[in-house]
Amino acid sequence: MSSIIKISPSILSADFSKLGEEIIALEKANADYIHIDVMDGHFVPNITIGPEVIKRLRPLTKLTFDVHLMIAPVNNFIKDFAEAGADIITFHPEATRNVLETIKLIKGFGKKSPISLIEEHLEQIDLILIMSVDPGFGGQKFMPEVLDKVKELKNIITKKKLAVDIEIDGGINFDNCKKAKDYGANILVSGSTIFKENNGNLKKNIQLLRFN
Numbered sequence: 001m002s003s004i005i006k007i008s009p010s011i012l013s014a015d016f017s018k019l020g021e022e023i024i025a026l027e028k029a030n031a032d033y034i035h036i037d038v039m040d041g042h043f044v045p046n047i048t049i050g051p052e053v054i055k056r057l058r059p060l061t062k063l064t065f066d067v068h069l070m071i072a073p074v075n076n077f078i079k080d081f082a083e084a085g086a087d088i089i090t091f092h093p094e095a096t097r098n099v100l101e102t103i104k105l106i107k108g109f110g111k112k113s114p115i116s117l118i119e120e121h122l123e124q125i126d127l128i129l130i131m132s133v134d135p136g137f138g139g140q141k142f143m144p145e146v147l148d149k150v151k152e153l154k155n156i157i158t159k160k161k162l163a164v165d166i167e168i169d170g171g172i173n174f175d176n177c178k179k180a181k182d183y184g185a186n187i188l189v190s191g192s193t194i195f196k197e198n199n200g201n202l203k204k205n206i207q208l209l210r211f212n
Contacts, residue, residue, distance in 0.1 A: 006187045007206045008033035008066045012138040013191030020060050029202035033066040035189045040071035044136030051084035058085030070135050082109035090114045090129040133170030138191050142171030147183045154184025177209050
């Protein structure tokens with residue numbers, strides 16, 4: 001796990017009418033990743049974007065595409081998103097019948113294979129995504145109770161001497177980002193705060209999240 005804090009802006013809060021321009025602006029604003037929430041209207045109530053959109057966006061930036069699949073059955077779509085340009089693919093263990101099989105499928109495409117909180121598979125993965133809101137919608141309030149999970153997970157990773165990143169997603173803002181980092185998260189996903197605070201000053205907002 002890297003001690004460097006990385007910021008992964010969620011384009012769920014971007015202006016979808018100029019998504020390409022938004023991604024280019026995020027790269028210029030020193031974002032580390034681009035967080036792409038994929039929802040199917042089945043596993044979660046909302047519907048967002050599919051692999052074809054990711055494929056069109058991929059040539060616009062060299063930033064890591066951090067693709068969060070909120071779809072089921074997830075195995076049916078991993079190939080499509082991997083080939084479209086995803087660099088990291090996160091999934092929910094409830095969306096597959098066999099977590100290890102899904103991890104191996106992702107790794108078979110040369111992608112990082114993170115999951116939600118599954119301790120017995122820690123040695124097989126690169127990144128764990130912890131949701132700090134209910135999955136499916138942007139703009140929700142941060143759930144502070146998840147910080148204990150972050151701390152517990154960080155302790156396990158440290159004890160086992162593993163190189164696993166901890167990413168936290170949901171309601172991250174200037175007030176709670178420091179606590180999220182203090183508890184062990186090293187990748188922060190943020191949408192509304194990055195795109196809307198300080199009159200949409202992307203660079204300033206990314207820096208505030210990184211160093212607060």
